[in-house]
Amino acid sequence: LLSWIEHYFEKEDILHLVITEEAGANSLELAPNITAELNDQNEPIGVEILNASSFLRDMVVESVQAKIAQVLAVTTV
Structure with missing residues (x-):
């Protein structure tokens, strides 16, 4: 299981998740x-x-909608 450090820059609305403090060499x-x-x-x-x-x-809305659809499908069977 990965752990990370989160940095949120509110003014720019950027979320940076740091998995490790290693130096970066590339980006994708x-x-x-x-x-x-x-x-x-x-x-x-x-x-x-x-x-x-x-x-x-x-992402949260999508996830919640999918879960609701899944629960409703199970309860209506």
Whole structure:
């Protein structure tokens, strides 16, 4: 199980998740507004999420909607 340190920059609405304090060597854009930071062996050492509040809100809403659909499907069978 990974553990990380979270840094939120409210003014810029950026969430930075630090997996390890290693030096970054590369980065990889995984999706618009989401960048993985990699070490020199291309292992993830951090994740940066731009427009974090919108991203997290959308992820929570999506997750809740999926769970509601799942629960309703089970209870109506």
